[in-house]
Amino acid sequence: MKLNHTFLALMAAGLCSLPPAAFAQTAKDFEDMRNELKALRAELNALKAQQAQAPAAAPAASASAWNDRIEAVELKQKDAVVLGDIPGSFRLPGSETSIRVYGYAEANMVKDFKGTAPGDHFTNLMEQPLGDARGGKTSLTAQTSRFGFETSTPTAVGTFNTKIEADFYAYCGSECNRNRLRLRHAYGEYAGWLIGQTWSTFMDTDNLPETVDFNGPPGATFRRPAQVRYTYNNPNLAKFQFALEEPTDGAKGLNFVARVDKAFDWGNVNARLLSHEQRIEGFSKRGLGFGLGAGYKITGTATLMAQYTRLDGDGDGAYLIGANYPVLDGSTVRLDRSHGLVIGLSNVFSEKMRATVSLGAVRSRQRLGDDYVNAYGGEGNHKLYQWHAGMYYLPIKNVELGSELIGGRRTTFDGQKGDMLRLNLQARYLFN
Template sequence: MLKDKRKTIVKMLFLSGFISPYVSALDFKVDETDVSVYGYAKLDVIYDVNDDLGNSTNRGGARLSGAPGSDGHTRLHAYESRVGFSTATLVEGSLLKTKLEGDFYGNGGGDFRLRHAYGEWQGLLAGKTWTNFTGLVAVTPLVDFTGPGGRPRAARQAQLRYTMDNFSFSLEDPEEIGGLEDAPGTKSSLPDVTARYTDRSGRFGYSLSTVARSLEYDSEGTSAGSSSDSAFGWGLAAEAAWDVTSALTLRAGYAEGDGIGGYINGGVNPSPAYVNEGGDLETIRTSGGTLGASLEAGPGNINAAYSLVSADLDSNPAYLNRNESFEEAWLNYIWSPASPITYGVEVGWHRRETVNGAAGDAVRIQGMVKYAF
C-alpha cells in the first residue's frame, strides 16, 4: 500500500509538471516525505558551418553579409547536464512540494547555476521557477538548448504564485529576465504581475497569459543629470498544441507586447525600454510567433520548428546597428533506445537583420547523447 501511495504521489507530481518529463528519477521515502532525485548527463556535439554561435545558439552571432569572418567551428560540452531533487509531504491533507535543481550553464557555460528552488502548498508557490507568463505548451523538442523563439519565454525567476484550478496569478522579479538596460537611473519599484489560464480538451491543449509591468527612470543623483519618467509595459501570449493523431502533434505560439522585454523567447532586444535624448522613457514594441510539429517515426520523433521575432527600434537612432529581427528553423530526430537514454541529431538555420537593413545567416549541426537517472 505504501508503494502504491508513493506511485500515486509521483504520478501527481509528474502531471503537474513538478518532475520534468525529460528525466527519470530515483524515488525513496524519508519518514513521511517522498523524495525523487533526478538528473542527466548530456554531451552536445556542435559544428557551426559558418560562424561560431556559442555553447547554445547566440541568435545575434550570425555574420552580416560582407563582414569578415571564418567558417567551420566545432565544440563539445556537457554544460546542460543537471541534477535536482523534489519532495512531496502530506501536510494537513494537502501535498507540500519542494524542488531544487541546477545545471552548469552559469556564465554562459561551465559554472553551476540555480534553475529551480521553490515550495508549493495549497496552491501557493514561493521561490524561483518558470515564469507564470509561459505555459510551456508551444515548446517543440529541440537538441539546441536555446529553444524556439517567438513564444512566451521559458525562463525562471523568483515569484509568489497562486494557482486555483486552471488559473494562476503571480508577482515576479522585474529585473531578472525583463529588466531595463543598464542606464543611469533606470529602476523597478514594483513587481511584474502575471495571469495565466491553461486547459486541455481532448487532444487540444492551450494556454493564455498576460503580464503587466511598471518601468521607471529617475536620474536624480546620477551622472545623467536630473530627469525622470515612467511607463506601463504589457504582454500577451497564446500557446496551443493539437494531437492530430497518436503519432502527430502540431504546436503554435504567439507573444507580443510593449515594454515586454525578455518575456518573449528569442527577443531581439531584451530591454523593455530606453531613455531618449530628451530624458523620456520609450517602450519597445516586440512580437513573435512559432510553429512546430512532432511525428513519431521508429524509436523516436521527427521534430520541425520555425520562429520569427521582431522589434520596433526605428524610433531610436542609436539602434541603427542593432538587431531588429531573428528568423530561425530547425529539423531534428530525437530517439530513445531505452527509457533513460536519449540520442538526437539536428540542423538549425538562424538569420538576423539589423535596423539599417543588414542581414546574415548561419547553419548549426548538432548532436546529443543524454543519460538520465
C-alpha cells in the same frame, strides 16, 4: 566556488547516506516482510507455550534459531525503502514524504557552417555576425548536465511539493567558461500557492517545441524568475493563475502576470497578460505583454503547437527571446514593440525515436526614423527567424542521442543581414 563545492559535497553525502536497499524495495516487498515477521513471532510464541508444558534442551535451541530469524527480518525491514507516491520516487519507513532524485549527464557538439555569434555555445541569433560570415567554430560542452530532487508529502488539504534543480551553465560574461553551478528551480507548492523560483507564469511550456539546441527558437518566453503564484483550477471551467514575479534587472516594481488555461481532449489553449517595469539610469516605464498558445493533437503520436507573444520592451531578453532591449532617449525610456511567433510539429514514431520541426520568428514594429530606432541605432534587430529540424534516438534505456540542423537569419533596421547554419549533436545519459 567554495559554496558550490560545499553544496555538491552535502548533496553527495545525503545520497550516499541512503540505506543500501534504497530503490530496491517495493511497497509489496515491505508488506511481505511485515507479514513474515508476524508469522515468525506467532510461531515463536507457540514454541514458548510448548516449552512451558514440556521443557527440553532441543526446543531451547529451536527458540534461539527463531530469534535469529526474527532479528534478520527486523534488520532487513529497517533497511528497506519503499516506492513513493510519485513516479520514480521512494519513501523511508515511517515517513510519508516521497523523494525523487533525477538528472542527466549531457554532452553537445556544435558545428557552425556560417559565422559564430559571441558569448554562447548554443544559438544566439540576436548577435549573429552580419554579412557573409563563414568559417564558424566547432565547440564541445557538457555544461548543460543537470541534477535535482523533488518531494511530495500528503496533507489534509492536498500534497505539499518541493523542487530543487541545478545545472552547470551559469552566465559569467561574454566569451567565458560557463562551467559553474547555476540554480534553475527552487520552490515549494501547497494548496494552490507556489513560492520560489521556476518557469515564469507568462511562459507557455506546454506549447514550446522540443529542440536539441539548449536555447531553442526566438519568439517565445524563456524565463525562470523568483515569484509568488496562486493557481485556482476548476476542471469544469479552466485553470486560472496570478503571479508577482522578480523584476527585470534594474527595475524596482514587481512584474504582474495573469493567465488562464483550458485543456480539451484534442489539445489545449491559453491566454496570458503581463505588466512589467523597465528602468534605465533612474528613469522607468511600464510595459505590457500579451500571449496566446495552443496545442492540437493531430493523431495519437503527432502534435501541432503554436504560441504568439506581443511585448513592449524586454530588459533581460527573457520575456520575449529576440526582442530589442529598452533604450534611454534623453529622459524617456523607449520600449521596442515586438511580436513573436513559434510553431512546432512533433511526432513520436516509436519508443525509440521522436522528431520535431519548428520555426521561431520575431519582428519589431519600429522603422528607421522612429524615435526608438534613432536612439537604438540602425543595427538593431528588425526581423529574426530561426528553424529547427531535429530528432532523438534511444538505443538503450536511459540513453538519448540527438541530432539537429538549425538555420536562421537576422535582419537589422538598416537592412543588413546575418545568416546562421549549424549542426548540433548530443548524447544524454539519464538517471531516474
